[in-house]
Amino acid sequence: MNLTDAIEALTTTYRALDDVAKSLPVDANEVAAALAKATPDTAEHVALQALAKFNPVVKPTKTKQVEVKD
Amino acid sequence: MAAPNKILPGFAASLWMQSAASPTPLTTANLSVWTAQVATIVGTAANGTGAAGTQLNVEAIPAFGQDDAVASFSVAGQRQSDKIPTQAAPTSMTITSAWNPSDAALLQIRSDAYSGTVDRTFVVAAADGATTIAYAFNGRVGEFKIDAQPGAEAKAVFTIHPRGGQYGWSNT
Numbered sequence: 001m002n003l004t005d006a007i008e009a010l011t012t013t014y015r016a017l018d019d020v021a022k023s024l025p026v027d028a029n030e031v032a033a034a035l036a037k038a039t040p041d042t043a044e045h046v047a048l049q050a051l052a053k054f055n056p057v058v059k060p061t062k063t064k065q066v067e068v069k070d
Numbered sequence: 071m072a073a074p075n076k077i078l079p080g081f082a083a084s085l086w087m088q089s090a091a092s093p094t095p096l097t098t099a100n101l102s103v104w105t106a107q108v109a110t111i112v113g114t115a116a117n118g119t120g121a122a123g124t125q126l127n128v129e130a131i132p133a134f135g136q137d138d139a140v141a142s143f144s145v146a147g148q149r150q151s152d153k154i155p156t157q158a159a160p161t162s163m164t165i166t167s168a169w170n171p172s173d174a175a176l177l178q179i180r181s182d183a184y185s186g187t188v189d190r191t192f193v194v195a196a197a198d199g200a201t202t203i204a205y206a207f208n209g210r211v212g213e214f215k216i217d218a219q220p221g222a223e224a225k226a227v228f229t230i231h232p233r234g235g236q237y238g239w240s241n242t
Contacts, residue, residue, distance in 0.1 A: 011097060014098055
């Protein structure tokens with residue numbers, strides 16, 4: 001889902017933000033980038049915080065390759 | 071929603087509401103926004119602007135939050151049963167004010183109670199000097215009665231029923 005549309009949905013709803021945010025599929029990296037730029041104490045910031053809660057950025061972890069020996 | 075990022079060592083609490091007869095309540099997201107949203111309901115006495123709000127002169131701010139709700143299960147032969155929390159309703163706020171038939175805010179509350187369908191944004195503001203922490207919520211008035219006993223001043227008693235999930239914290 002487009003992040004702009006998701007923010008619009010969250011800033012205009014009268015439902016609980018968590019309920020709405022968990023049903024909006026958005027890109028976690030896009031949310032994190034927008035949240036970093038958003039101005040605190042705005043509806044957009046509140047909406048992005050709700051989205052970030054359900055769309056956390058998952059960093060890939062480095063693991064050693066396991067050699068399989070016959 | 072974000073928690074308030076201020077700590078008040080001591081504060082005075084006051085109750086505010088949107089002043090229009092048929093207000094548009096703040097959206098859930100805006101209930102957590104102080105600047106230009108919650109601040110317009112809170113008066114200057116509590117560090118807001120008060121352009122769209124008025125104070126409710128109440129005797130005390132009642133408890134607010136969430137009621138308890140559980141589903142109880144039991145198994146025959148077991149000593150202890152189980153209580154599982156279920157969907158809890160917001161706590162209804164029963165409030166007492168000195169009855170003043172000239173108080174525009176109380177008359178508005180009475181009008182809302184007669185209607186029963188007016189959604190309005192209310193704000194509990196805790197102010198300490200220049201800092202204010204606000205709990206904003208949307209609610210409807212469900213009860214209004216005047217207790218005019220001869221031995222004391224007349225009281226207006228009303229109940230605000232907050233709408234589920236429509237609340238937010240903000241601060242200056």
